[in-house]
Amino acid sequence: MNKSEIVIEAKNLTCKFGNITAVDNLNLQIPRGAIYGFIGSNGSGKSTTIRMLCGLLRPTKGKATVLGYDTALDTEKVKQHIGYMSQKFSLYHDLTSMENLSFYAGLYGLTGSGKTQRIDEIIELMQLSEKRTSLAGDLSGGTKQRLALGCAILHKPEILILDEPTSAVDPTSRRMFWNLLPSLAQTKTTILVTTHFMDEAEHCDLIGFLKNGQMLAEGSPKELKDDLPLKLIIMEYTTPMAALEDLKVSGINYLDAYVFGQKLHVLLPKNISTPSLNNYRPSELTMEDIFVYYDKQKTRKDINQ
Numbered sequence: 001m002n003k004s005e006i007v008i009e010a011k012n013l014t015c016k017f018g019n020i021t022a023v024d025n026l027n028l029q030i031p032r033g034a035i036y037g038f039i040g041s042n043g044s045g046k047s048t049t050i051r052m053l054c055g056l057l058r059p060t061k062g063k064a065t066v067l068g069y070d071t072a073l074d075t076e077k078v079k080q081h082i083g084y085m086s087q088k089f090s091l092y093h094d095l096t097s098m099e100n101l102s103f104y105a106g107l108y109g110l111t112g113s114g115k116t117q118r119i120d121e122i123i124e125l126m127q128l129s130e131k132r133t134s135l136a137g138d139l140s141g142g143t144k145q146r147l148a149l150g151c152a153i154l155h156k157p158e159i160l161i162l163d164e165p166t167s168a169v170d171p172t173s174r175r176m177f178w179n180l181l182p183s184l185a186q187t188k189t190t191i192l193v194t195t196h197f198m199d200e201a202e203h204c205d206l207i208g209f210l211k212n213g214q215m216l217a218e219g220s221p222k223e224l225k226d227d228l229p230l231k232l233i234i235m236e237y238t239t240p241m242a243a244l245e246d247l248k249v250s251g252i253n254y255l256d257a258y259v260f261g262q263k264l265h266v267l268l269p270k271n272i273s274t275p276s277l278n279n280y281r282p283s284e285l286t287m288e289d290i291f292v293y294y295d296k297q298k299t300r301k302d303i304n305q
């Protein structure tokens, strides 16, 4: 199997709820082993896309395949090969960590010594050994998250789909979680993850930016930054307001300016000549800038104008 083998594919994938088009003609090709990040503001269609990819929701139009299986027709096959972790973690709070793992292992058809061995592996991998007999409901957010991830990978799925896995956990747990993911991807697990943390998006091999159910931009973090028709300067004055004042007086046609700590970040068209300002320095665009830029576009058409 070569590296560019496509394991998740969507063609004109569309989902309508009454008048709302939650997912609008989405095309997607995710290669095996990639960590693919879906980013986009609330309501942009991330979870709806995921539900169609997992075979939980039928598309209104278009189709999606996972490992070649049509997600609307071969639902059972799709479920066998996917590990899915929802935003809500789907744990049984009145069962212990072990009992949750055992329950999910049963659902995936694991039995006997194979089951015991796999549960032990997961306990080790997810660093849960001290929490074996704790009720899931009593665990911290970060431990719940690792237990839920452990449950999702019990059957060694080739595809792991994680919907906002880190939205309910503290920064230390977020970092620990992201440190775990590449080791899963190295075993050729393909990971599709949604997040609204832009520092997390930097960890992805590929990013798709969704808005109003449409894919506005796609590529590696570096490609997305290079493709943006923008540059960033950072103005450091006594106060950000003083910087903004100076910016306005300069008459420079800037696209956006926002306060970042004590500094003012200013987005300018890439081709604009060096502005006549005091105390500024050029800086690398961040994923945050990319998010802000694309989030302001309504549809793909706006970008090409």
Ligand SMILES: Nc1ncnc2c1ncn2[C@@H]1O[C@H](COP(=O)(O)OP(=O)(O)O)[C@@H](O)[C@H]1O
Pocket (backbone or CB within 6 Å): 017, 020, 021, 022, 040, 041, 042, 043, 044, 045, 046, 047, 048, 049
């Ligand atoms: N079951 C549903 N019934 C009606 N509208 C829905 C349903 N699920 C999602 N939506 C709508 O579809 C849009 C996309 O939602 P969602 O996929 O949850 O976005 P995200 O996960 O990016 O926040 C939103 O406008 C949301 O209100």
Ligand SMILES: [Mg+2]
Pocket (backbone or CB within 6 Å): 046, 047, 048, 163
């Ligand atoms: Mg969602």
